[in-house]
Amino acid sequence: MISFIKGNIDTILQNSIIIDVSGVGYHVYVAELLILNFEVGQNIKLYTHLHTNENKFTLFGFEKYEDVLFFELLTSVSGIGPKVALGLLNKNNAQQIMLYIITEDVKMLKKAPGIGEKTASRLVLELKDKINKIKKEIFEKIEIPNKNMGANIDDSISALLALGYNSKDVYNVVLKISKNAVTTEEIIKLALKELSSF
Numbered sequence: 001m002i003s004f005i006k007g008n009i010d011t012i013l014q015n016s017i018i019i020d021v022s023g024v025g026y027h028v029y030v031a032e033l034l035i036l037n038f039e040v041g042q043n044i045k046l047y048t049h050l051h052t053n054e055n056k057f058t059l060f061g062f063e064k065y066e067d068v069l070f071f072e073l074l075t076s077v078s079g080i081g082p083k084v085a086l087g088l089l090n091k092n093n094a095q096q097i098m099l100y101i102i103t104e105d106v107k108m109l110k111k112a113p114g115i116g117e118k119t120a121s122r123l124v125l126e127l128k129d130k131i132n133k134i135k136k137e138i139f140e141k142i143e144i145p146n147k148n149m150g151a152n153i154d155d156s157i158s159a160l161l162a163l164g165y166n167s168k169d170v171y172n173v174v175l176k177i178s179k180n181a182v183t184t185e186e187i188i189k190l191a192l193k194e195l196s197s198f
Contacts, residue, residue, distance in 0.1 A: 002059065006045040009038055015086070017061075019044070028061040029082075031089040051082045060086060070094040077126045084114040092168075098131045099171045103161055108168065153178050156187040165195055 005028065007021035016029040017038060028046060038044070046061030047068045060082055062068050067089075074085040074097075088097055091112070100108045101124050109120035153174055160170045170191070177190045 002048050002050050004045055004047045005059070005061065007043070009040050009042045009044060012038055012040060015090075019046070026059060028059045029086060030061045031086060033090065033093065034061075034063060049082070058082065067094055070098075073127065073130065074123075077123055079119050079122060084112070084119075087113040088115065096168055096171060099157075099167050101127050101131055103167050104128070105167045152184040152187060155184045156191065159184075159188055160191055160195070169195060 005019055005021060005026055007019040007026070009017055010020040010025055011018040012035060015032060015035070016027060017035065018025045018027050028048065030046070046063065047065045048062070049060045049068050049071055051058045051060065060071065062071065071082075071085055071089070074080050074088060075082055088109070092100075092108075097109075099105070104124050106117065106120040106124065109115055109123055110117065115123075156174050156178075157170055160174065161167060173191050173194050174187060177187055177194065180190075
């Protein structure tokens with residue numbers, strides 16, 4: 001198993017790159033969001049997932065090891081192959097996709113190539129409970145002033161989604177505001193002010 005690759009970028013393609021590792025070129029598929037930050041000659045380190053299919057071996061690269069685990073979680077769903085999973089990550093990061101699944105936002109999930117109504121519903125059905133168990137770990141990574149902030153963020157997001165705001169906008173605004181607000185009421189108040197300007 002290849003856990004990560006470190007080397008210089010030799011070639012940048014539409015949805016993949018070639019990394020020169022001590023004179024050997026590794027072809028690695030990466031999300032478009034990540035490719036935008038790359039330049040030829042840049043020294044990078046990518047955590048990888050090696051997908052095997054009969055006699056074909058394909059490498060998928062990610063900036064963080066947590067992203068590899070999420071990618072593998074996506075591909076554990078029936079009908080979600082590695083290319084489709086990467087398509088999901090082309091426009092959204094792992095945390096945004098988790099939010100879509102938790103809030104059953106099938107409409108946003110369907111925007112990814114290869115994801116139809118049935119596949120999006122299957123993602124929600126099979127992963128919602130699993131993601132609900134690990135989402136607290138996401139909140140714990142945020143710099144927060146007290147132990148209860150994770151619950152306050154969770155409650156704030158749920159309240160704003162109930163008001164009909166877009167899940168992606170809510171997620172981004174709440175995480176931004178929560179650095180300066182403490183209570184659920186403060187977060188919601190500041191978030192509503194910012195969301196009204198969208």
